[in-house]
Structures are given as structure tokens and as C-alpha cells.
Amino acid sequence: MSRKLRVAIVGAGPAGVYAADILTKSEVPAPFEGASVDLIERDPTPFGLIRYGVAPDHPRIKEIVKALKRVMANKDIRFFGNVSFGDDLKLDDLRQFYDAVVFATGARRDRDLDLPGIDLDGSHGAADFVYWYDGHPDVERDWPFQPHQESVAVLGVGNVGLDVSRILAKTADELLVTEIPDNVYEGLKKNVAKDVHVFARRGPAQVKFTPMELRELSHSPTIDVIVHPEGFELDEGSLEAIRAAKSQKLVVDVLQNYLAKEPTGAPHRIHIHFCQNPVEILGEDGKVVGLRTEVTELDGTGNVRGTGEFQDWPVQAVYRAIGYYSDNLPGLPFDVTAGVVPNDGGRVIEIDGSALPGVYVTGWIKRGPVGLIGHTKSDAAQTISMLIDDAPGLAPAAQPDPESVDAYLESRGLEYTTWEGWEKLDAHELGLGEAHEHERERVKVVPREDMVRIARS
Known part of the structure; x- marks a missing residue:
């Protein structure tokens, strides 16, 4: 049968x-x-x-x-x-x-990064931060923003790195219209970051951003996007990458537009640095106080080699967005x-x-x-x-x-939980958004036990 x-x-x-x-x-x-x-x-x-x-x-x-x-x-x-x-x-x-x-x-989860100082207080994985601001039930409800963390570093030039940078640079009130849970809104109000520094080991033609994500960085009126000219290089390998992929050419075009643009004086800034390879997270009393990078140079193939020149950046937190595992x-x-x-x-x-x-x-x-x-x-x-x-x-x-x-x-x-249970939870979250004093599409329920209870009701 x-x-x-x-x-x-x-x-x-x-x-x-x-x-x-x-x-x-x-x-x-x-x-x-x-x-x-x-x-x-x-x-x-x-x-x-x-x-x-x-x-x-x-x-x-x-x-x-x-x-x-x-x-x-x-x-x-x-x-x-x-x-x-x-x-x-x-x-x-x-x-x-x-x-x-x-x-x-x-x-x-975050891919491991073997750097001296990676375990310092103020060193974070991007995945942990993403799960926090997206209200995942299995992460802590509070994010450890500190009152002195006005400059932070983001390691990695993919879309997750851009997301993390943008969330760190935006104000909590700008994100209130989204579906963030209440604990995330309250947490983001404690974020005092003014300067977010994004570090790329290679040049502009090797970044993994998509054009749309890169353009969206400038959509907030509170953010200036500053592309620094140091390391903004295109070797033959870079030109080959641009010729091979239209999306990569668009990304480089957007970066060049940012490079030529004068800052508006917005209260928050996202800095993009090229040819800077992180080699150590600097600490004092167990806390992050800086990032050390080695200046690199393109070798003609789109890859880079170290120059032996190092630079220290005074940052108080480091977010590694180098990939998931x-x-x-x-x-x-x-x-x-x-x-x-x-x-x-x-x-x-x-x-x-x-x-x-x-x-x-x-x-x-x-x-x-x-x-x-x-x-x-x-x-x-x-x-x-x-x-x-x-x-x-x-x-x-x-x-x-x-x-x-x-x-x-x-x-x-x-x-x-079942699909019918998810539909109950979905309707519940949409209802929370409608009932909120601010116009919101939904408000996420965060605790696992609450989600399960609503879905199984």
C-alpha cells in the first residue's frame, strides 16, 4: 500500500x-x-x-x-x-x-577569533549582540553598555558588521517604531557611543557588504558615514573583482561617494577604515581600552601583506563580526x-x-x-x-x-508549539504593537515561557 x-x-x-x-x-x-x-x-x-x-x-x-x-x-x-x-x-x-x-x-554562534585580549570586558561577539537586540529568548535581557563607551570598534565588513554598526550608532528613539522588545529599547537608551569604527583588513573592493545595506547607513539623520582615505586602494586584483561583479562595483561606488562627502556634523559617526588588520585588543584593569591594528597593503591580487606599521585606536568596546559558526x-x-x-x-x-x-x-x-x-x-x-x-x-x-x-x-x-500556536503568538505581538502609545507594527514577546504559554493557550 x-x-x-x-x-x-x-x-x-x-x-x-x-x-x-x-x-x-x-x-x-x-x-x-x-x-x-x-x-x-x-x-x-x-x-x-x-x-x-x-x-x-x-x-x-x-x-x-x-x-x-x-x-x-x-x-x-x-x-x-x-x-x-x-x-x-x-x-x-x-x-x-x-x-x-x-x-x-x-x-x-560567532566564529572564534584568536586575538590577544579577546576575553576582556567590553569584547563582544556580533551574534550575541544581534540575538539581544532581536529579542531571542535564550540570551540575557540586559546588554552591558558602559557609560564611558563613546568609541567602539566593529571588526568585519559583511552585512552583519553594518547592522551592528548602525544599531550602535542610531538613537533608541529611532528604533522605537520597529518591533524591538521593551527591554531592548530601555537598554539602547544606555548606549552612549558617538563614534563607531569599522575595520577592514583589505581594500574597498574586497568588502562583503551589499549595496543596499551600505546605502542604508546614511538614512539616519543622526549619523554621518565617514570613509577614511588611508588604505582606500584599488590594485589589479581589486579592478578584476569590480569587473567580475556588478554588485561589487556598486559597493565601491557607494564607498567613493561617502569618501567625497563632507560630514554634516551629525551627533553620531560611523567610520570605515581600510587596510587595517586587528592584531590585539588592548586592556586595562580587565576592560577594553583600545584596539591595535597593523597597516596592510594590497599585493596586486586583492590580498594584503603586513607593513610592520601599527596603530592604536582608543576604543572602549570591540564587536567582532567575522562570521557565524x-x-x-x-x-x-x-x-x-x-x-x-x-x-x-x-x-x-x-x-x-x-x-x-x-x-x-x-x-x-x-x-x-x-x-x-x-x-x-x-x-x-x-x-x-x-x-x-x-x-x-x-x-x-x-x-x-x-x-x-x-x-x-x-x-x-x-x-x-505548532503553526496554529505561532499564529496566536503572531496576533498577540501585533496586538501589543497596536496598543502601544507609539505607532509600532509589533512588540516581540521575549521570555520563552511566555511565548510557549501564548502559543499553547
């Missing part, structure tokens, strides 16, 4: 939702008739980094949520939130109920250097080179934290294509009835 292919996707961010969408719309070979998917997410809410990794003043990116909601309306896709893989469910548990498992757990998943192999699960186009590969039957990856846990959200669709399509090719030979689940999953979670006493 034929039945639907049963697949668990661990992680309900864009990578997981896109994979579910592609799979449920695909033709699945015999002995199956179609596919049904359960998305399993450790947060009580869906959408992953769209909810907890995108700066709150980026409403256009949040529009992606509308598309993801349309996917989740599919009756063949279910959502189980507040269920943690490794703690609440293990791979052997999932194999009982599903013919295949796809991991789309992303990359959620994935968590090692229990029961799966892990490449510590790359921070990914070893795979061949999506099929998980064991240490001996053999495929781990019925186990797949997609998104950042598959390819590392690179690319934009749009790249996730083609990535998911590749993985799902492989899963469908493998479907006839997969070991069948012992308990393929979808209701078996609900019964198992309930027998474990797990307070899981």
Missing part, C-alpha cells in the same frame, strides 16, 4: 522552509505518493534568522516572512517548535517516524575547520567517505555561512533532488503515521 514519503526537517528558518516547499511540490517516485514534512525547531517560533538575525530596522527583508507564511499554509507541512534536536529528540528517535531527515540548522550536531560527523556537516551536494558523508543513509543537509550547515537568503532556494533544490533520487531505496520508517510524532512528544512531556 502506497503512502507519502515522511521527512523531518530540523530547523525552520528559510533553508528549512524552502526545502519543505520544494519537496512537497515535487513528484516523488514509487512506492510513495507525494511527501509530507514536519519542521522541527528549537525556538518556539519559525523563521530562524529572519526573526532573530535580521536587524529590526530592515522591514523590506522581513517581507520574506510573508512568502514563508504562504509555504507554511500547505497542509502537508507541519511545524513543531520548542523542540531541541539533541536534547528532546535524537537522530535514532527521528528515524522511527521518518524515512529521511534533513538538517537545516544554520549557523548561530554552526553547532556540532549529535550523531552527525562535523568538519571543525569549515564549521559544516561533511556532505556531497547535500548527502551527509561519514568520516570514511560513505553516505549516512537517509540523512541530508541544506543551508549554512551544508555550505557555511555565505550567500544571501535567495541562495538558499537553489541550495535546497539540490539537496531535495538528491533525497528524491534516493527515496525508493530509503529504509522505511517504523511508525510513519504523522500522529505518532504528536503522541511521542506528548509522552515525553514536551511543551511543543
Whole structure:
């Protein structure tokens, strides 16, 4: 008797939702008739980094949520939130109920940076800061802003570095119209940063900003963007990069416009410095008091070499935005250097080179934290294509009835949330925004227990 292919996707961010969408719309070979998917997410809410990794003043990116909601309306896709893989469910548990498992757990923590002084008070990971201002339930409610931190450094020239710089430079009142939780608004009022210094190890043609994000830096009337001419160099490797990618040319054009622009005298400034390689965070009495960089120079290929010249910058906090790193998943192999699960186009590969039957990856846990959200669709399509090719030979689940999953979670006493529960929480947060004295689209609920209670009410 034929039945639907049963697949668990661990992680309900864009990578997981896109994979579910592609799979449920695909033709699945015999002995199956179609596919049904359960998305399993450790947060009580869906959408992953769209909810907890995108700066709150980026409403256009949040529009992606509308598309993801349309996917989740599919009756063949279910959502189980507040269920943690490794703690609440293990791979052997999932194999009982599903013919295949796809991991789309992303990359959620900061990549390590081996610098002297990295552990000083005032040295922060960008991911921690992002999760705080986005109201993630598992981080502290207060951010340790200090009354003397008027100059801060941001290490890294990707979009996360720009987000962190912009949030540090904006006033709390400017962000009150967004969906930031009340504790974040109160925390940002304690931020006294006047100068935010962004450091790039290489030149303007090697930064990882996107043009839109870079332009948005100047949209606040309280911020001057100052690009410093020192290190603003274009070698032959840089010119090649500009010729090869229109977006990179646009980025350099925007930077040149900032370079030529006179400051307006705004109370906050974002400084962008090129060819400055951080080598040490300077401390005194256990606190950050500065950053030491080595001046670099382009070598003709777009890479840089050190000059032996050093510069000290008097900053009182350092935020490292050098990339995200994935968590090692229990029961799966892990490449510590790359921070990914070893795979061949999506099929998980064991240490001996053999495929781990019925186990797949997609998104950042598959390819590392690179690319934009749009790249996730083609990535998911590749993985799902492989899963469908493998479907006839997969070991069948012992308990393929979808209701078996609900019964198992309930027998474990797990307070899981559902898509219907998310809709309740969504409506609740929108209602909080409407009731606020200031016009706000929503106000996020932060405590996990409150989110779960509202979703399960």
C-alpha cells in the first residue's frame, strides 16, 4: 500500500522552509505518493534568522516572512517548535517516524577569533549582540553598555558588521517604531557611543557588504558615514573583482561617494577604515581600552601583506563580526575547520567517505555561512533532488503515521508549539504593537515561557 514519503526537517528558518516547499511540490517516485514534512525547531517560533538575525530596522527583508507564511499554509507541512534536536529528540528517535531527515540548522554562534585580549570586558561577539537586540529568548535581557563607551570598534565588513554598526550608532528613539522588545529599547537608551569604527583588513573592493545595506547607513539623520582615505586602494586584483561583479562595483561606488562627502556634523559617526588588520585588543584593569591594528597593503591580487606599521585606536568596546559558526550536531560527523556537516551536494558523508543513509543537509550547515537568503532556494533544490533520487531505496520508517510524532512528544512531556500556536503568538505581538502609545507594527514577546504559554493557550 502506497503512502507519502515522511521527512523531518530540523530547523525552520528559510533553508528549512524552502526545502519543505520544494519537496512537497515535487513528484516523488514509487512506492510513495507525494511527501509530507514536519519542521522541527528549537525556538518556539519559525523563521530562524529572519526573526532573530535580521536587524529590526530592515522591514523590506522581513517581507520574506510573508512568502514563508504562504509555504507554511500547505497542509502537508507541519511545524513543531520548542523542540531541541539533541536534547528532546535524537537522530535514532527521528528515524522511527521518518524515512529521511534533513538538517537545516544554520549557523548561530560567532566564529572564534584568536586575538590577544579577546576575553576582556567590553569584547563582544556580533551574534550575541544581534540575538539581544532581536529579542531571542535564550540570551540575557540586559546588554552591558558602559557609560564611558563613546568609541567602539566593529571588526568585519559583511552585512552583519553594518547592522551592528548602525544599531550602535542610531538613537533608541529611532528604533522605537520597529518591533524591538521593551527591554531592548530601555537598554539602547544606555548606549552612549558617538563614534563607531569599522575595520577592514583589505581594500574597498574586497568588502562583503551589499549595496543596499551600505546605502542604508546614511538614512539616519543622526549619523554621518565617514570613509577614511588611508588604505582606500584599488590594485589589479581589486579592478578584476569590480569587473567580475556588478554588485561589487556598486559597493565601491557607494564607498567613493561617502569618501567625497563632507560630514554634516551629525551627533553620531560611523567610520570605515581600510587596510587595517586587528592584531590585539588592548586592556586595562580587565576592560577594553583600545584596539591595535597593523597597516596592510594590497599585493596586486586583492590580498594584503603586513607593513610592520601599527596603530592604536582608543576604543572602549570591540564587536567582532567575522562570521557565524554552526553547532556540532549529535550523531552527525562535523568538519571543525569549515564549521559544516561533511556532505556531497547535500548527502551527509561519514568520516570514511560513505553516505549516512537517509540523512541530508541544506543551508549554512551544508555550505557555511555565505550567500544571501535567495541562495538558499537553489541550495535546497539540490539537496531535495538528491533525497528524491534516493527515496525508493530509503529504509522505511517504523511508525510513519504523522500522529505518532504528536503522541511521542506528548509522552515525553514536551511543551511543543505548532503553526496554529505561532499564529496566536503572531496576533498577540501585533496586538501589543497596536496598543502601544507609539505607532509600532509589533512588540516581540521575549521570555520563552511566555511565548510557549501564548502559543499553547
